[in-house]
Amino acid sequence: QSALTQPASVSGSPGQSITISCTGTSSDVGGYNYVSWYQQHPGKAPKLMIYEVSNRPSGVSNRFSGSKSGNTASLTISGLQAEDEADYYCSSYTSSPLVFGTGTKVTVL
Amino acid sequence: QVHLVQSGAEVKKPGASVKLSCEASGYTFTTYYMHWVRQAPGQGLEWMGIMYLGDGSTIYAQKFQGRVTMTRDTSTSTVYMDLSSLISEDTAVYYCVRDGGSGGLDYWGQGTLVTVSS
Numbered sequence: 001q002s003a004l005t006q007p008a009s010v011s012g013s014p015g016q017s018i019t020i021s022c023t024g025t026s027s028d029v030g031g032y033n034y035v036s037w038y039q040q041h042p043g044k045a046p047k048l049m050i051y052e053v054s055n056r057p058s059g060v061s062n063r064f065s066g067s068k069s070g071n072t073a074s075l076t077i078s079g080l081q082a083e084d085e086a087d088y089y090c091s092s093y094t095s096s097p098l099v100f101g102t103g104t105k106v107t108v109l
Numbered sequence: 110q111v112h113l114v115q116s117g118a119e120v121k122k123p124g125a126s127v128k129l130s131c132e133a134s135g136y137t138f139t140t141y142y143m144h145w146v147r148q149a150p151g152q153g154l155e156w157m158g159i160m161y162l163g164d165g166s167t168i169y170a171q172k173f174q175g176r177v178t179m180t181r182d183t184s185t186s187t188v189y190m191d192l193s194s195l196i197s198e199d200t201a202v203y204y205c206v207r208d209g210g211s212g213g214l215d216y217w218g219q220g221t222l223v224t225v226s227s
Contacts, residue, residue, distance in 0.1 A: 034212040051213025103153040
């Protein structure tokens, strides 16, 4: 099972919106509505930000939103803040049954 | 609240095995799935396998089949992950992670660093 493809880096200024893509195939992202997104700050364990494509766990800011179209899922961060600078990973159920994305480093300029 | 507390750091020689533990609390242990995920230094997340804590059934990533064994002790709400035939590329932080349902990994252990070095 190959990792899902994410851009290596995305950057934005405070207050802007950015979008991170997560591209898979019809066997993973496109075949299931079970895409999740995780935020990881340096030296910390990842934190669940989005599950089932677009649902936010309790306590996660509504500045984070998820969507999916075909084999590509997306995470949008609105009103970018300094604390959003971190690594972000997507994951999807597959027949394997789970695969992660390659990860994206978000930089707040 | 939910807590996953993992065992301490390990240093192993190539060819050895390591057994990590993960003690869960704050929820009904047997009604959830548990994953193991690892992260090599400076690298991304890598899924290793999943166990249904109700009956102990497991699915392992193809890459680790034959080298990984996941078990659990329901009396202590503890999950174990045994990785054998270690090589330097197995140097990583290993996380146990609860599956909250639908693939959302909602609670993560603090991670255990395993260093494989001669």
